[in-house]
Amino acid sequence: MRLADWIERERYLVATALMIGLALPALAQTPERKVTAGGSCLACHLQLDEARLHDPAAAFAEDVHNRPGLGCVTCHGGNPKAEDPEEAMDPKKGFRGAPKIFDIPKLCGGCHANDAFIKKFSPSLDTDQLAQYRTSVHGQRIASGDTRAATCISCHGVHNILKVSDPRAPVFPTHVVDTCARCHADAALMKPYGIPTDQVTKYRRSVHYEALTKRNDLSAPTCNDCHGSHGAAPPGVSSISNVCGTCHLQNMEFFQQSPHAEPFAEMGSGACEACHGNHEIKAPSDRLVGMGKGAVCAGCHDIDDPGGTTAAAIGASLELAVEMDDRAKAEVADAERKGMLMEDADVELEAANEELVKARIQVHKASLQAVVAHTSKAVSAAKKALEAAAAARREIRTRRAGLSVALALILIAIVALVLKIRQIER
Amino acid sequence: MGIAKKVFDYLDTRYELAPVVEFAQHKEVPRHRFEWAYYFGGFTLFFFIVQVFTGILLLLYYRPTAEAAFESVQFIMTRVQFGWLIRSIHSWSANLMILSAFFHMFSVLFMKSYAKPRELTWWTGCLMLALAFGFGFSGYLLPWNELAFFATRVGTDMVSKVPFVGDWLLHVLRGGEDVTGATLTRFFGIHVAVLPMLMAALLGLHLLFVQRQGIHVPVGLEEESKKRPGMKFFPSFAMREAVVWLIGLAVLAALAAYFPWELGIKADPFASAPAGIKPEWYFLFMFETLKLFPAHVLGIEGELLGLGAFSFLGVFWFLIPVLDRRSARGERSPLFTWIGMAALAYIAGMTILSFLGVFS
Amino acid sequence: MSLEGSSTSRRGFLDWILGTAVGGLAASILYPILRYVLPPKVTEAQTNSVLAAKVGELPPNSGKIFRFGSKPGIVIRTPSGDIRAFTAVCTHLACTVQYRDDFEQIWCACHNGHYDLNGINVAGPPPRPLTPYRVDIKDDEVWVSKEA
16 A cells, blocks of 8 residues: 555544644643743843833744854843843943944844854855845945935844745745835835835736735745845846846847847847836736737837838737637637547647747747747647647538438338338228 | 247247237227327337437446546547447437427326326326436436536535435435535436336336226217227337337437537536536426525525425326316316416426526 | 239339338448447547557657647656656646756756756746656556556
8 A cells, every 4th residue: 555545544543643743842842932042131021011122032032043152142242141130231241232223234244244153053054145235225325324224134124033934034035025115115215215116016916926926936036036135226227138037048048149139238228128017027918029009019110110020020920820729729629529539639739839839939039030930830730720620520510411311211211101001001 | 920930939839928919909099189199108218218228338438437427428429439429319319208208298188198097107107207307317417517517516406405304315415515426426326227227117017007008088089089990009000109219210310410419528526617507408497496486485495485386286296196086087177287288388488488598 | 903013013112112211220220339339449538547658769868758648748767767757748838848868857948947857847937846657667668657
């Protein structure tokens, strides 16, 4: 018996065993994670009623820095071994209290930019965050004395800092947009900087946001995937196609081969963005291509110029292939519903689909030839499927003809029988 | 001829066939202006025989599981030679059988042939009609396509409205909470074993009664039928019946040729029900009536009331031979003619209106 | 005499017509039934397993596309010699994947999607791994079946 079968059959037993197994360690220690570092700081602060003083200490239980060797003192200074509060929080003994906002990057960087130190805790963790941050718009604002700009804690939190991979973390992919939105969607806050605040709303309408939240594809890009995290800055116009190209590799590759690559580079204009937009990127449709309504080519090209002619031809070839494919799909489905064997037609339909998918990427080459190479294959596959559907219809007609012969025989028999009855009864 | 004679002699010496032959030779069918109504019973029988044969053929390839049922019907229709024909004929013949049974029943009703001493013939006939409905209902699900699945879900749900035992009945009928593969297996067993067995027994009795009692002549036509000599069952009536059967065969062939029964789309129990789910046409008049009932009437659930009404009418219909005293005495009984007319008008009217889309 | 003769011949003709029609009818009923009863070429409604390849045509570090009903499947032989099979329908936009011996990976040409030798999506747009099939080697034959 396979394990899976056994588990299926004995699922109650397995579930019980699992529950006991999970519960045992919990019984051995208190269910709540304890604050393991912090010494006397926590001993006092957890007893305090004032939320301002109590809550940070309580929140620290979940913090990634809550481990032996780290603790309150790492950021706040002071003496955690001292029993007397006066002595523990003596500024002369290095107690800092709440660090000033300008000091935070350096404070975090004190450890996180220290390769040797970080390696002790997390060997694979990068240590370039501070360096990157200093290049970011946020970092430069802070450096110039702007207290409203974001620092480490603006995104990562303060006393309950979680790993990026922790789904509860504000910097987990699905939460990044909310985290950035806290400032960037705030019109009052952004007013002095003269930057728009509708990016978040727009992004929430994009195909990327849908992939991230509806299809739960964590690899779908959110704010930081294009703008960077610690080195956050708007991507330069010339780098946009490279930003998009990190995921849409082939589209970028084909675009670079297209006649568009050079002029866009010369104009210093964001290539992908010109057709697809930026924050509100929708799932592309075939209507984007061509010179018709909703087509983006018409933005630059006239129908008379060679580019416009090519665009129109590319659009038309896609349209034709899609139309043929749709027709073939409908006819094959109809034949299948009628109970005809359409396996070969299904194979053709799949081939047509594949060629259409390929043709759509070739559009980025802006070459009619490249697109037609695939749309023509799609059309011929669709034609084969249509032929199969027509053959199925012919088969139905053949059956009809055969049954008509039987029908004729029956009618002759009926007439003969009626005559026979008359003859007998005469 | 020699061989036939020998076989007959062989059987005759062992089973004494002479009285049977004697009976057959003298069996007569009365003649009058409504004699054509006598052919519907045989017509129904013809479709039933077609069902038995095509049904057995379908059994060769059909698989009664949720995973394989649709595929096996698809297989029959696509891979098996002439499978499309067998399946199409089985489906069409089922419908024609019920249609023909309706004609038979109403002709018997209007001629008052159910009256004493033929009550048992009426009762076995009523039961066979119920069995035919059962055949239709259970068989509808077997291809496991979308329409059948949801129609069965709606249809079985009615059962749950029965007071006290409704939920239990629903459970038994569906083989679980919902319509699943378990329901399919159950319906398959009912369709190919339980119902055929009962049908065979009832059909045997029904035919035996008819043979034993001879054919009834309606009140008011006795004079006419006395004036005309009866029709010999062999060969005259039998040959005419053969003509009728051939017509049935022709209708089947024409329907299979011009309206081949479709396969549909495989049922997906988790998909939402498609719009316009309807049961087979012979349930439509009940289906639409139940939909017309208000949700609640005097605090009683409308559907329950509707089902109650139909149950009551069903029992009434069944008991007509007892209730119709005048016919039993050999008198005219216009009241029951009117009742029959009303029922016919209602059933036909609701069915036609439903097809015209009046209720949707 | 002539009248009687014509009547006899008419009767004979009618019998002949009747006999022929009924005989033809019987044949046109029995013939489909006979053909129906004979098992068809494909003897099973559901193909749960299919002969995908011969071991001989699969050298290490190679792959082959086969048909599983109307859907493509891919059987690969890893550089270390294992034979594995997956659906060949890319989980991104349903193109047919192929084996790339230079990458030693399964690869989709449409959007440059990569799957490792376990069918796991490792690069490019595919959102999910390829569904694996069961592989049985019978003599030289590679049989691939869907896990029930």
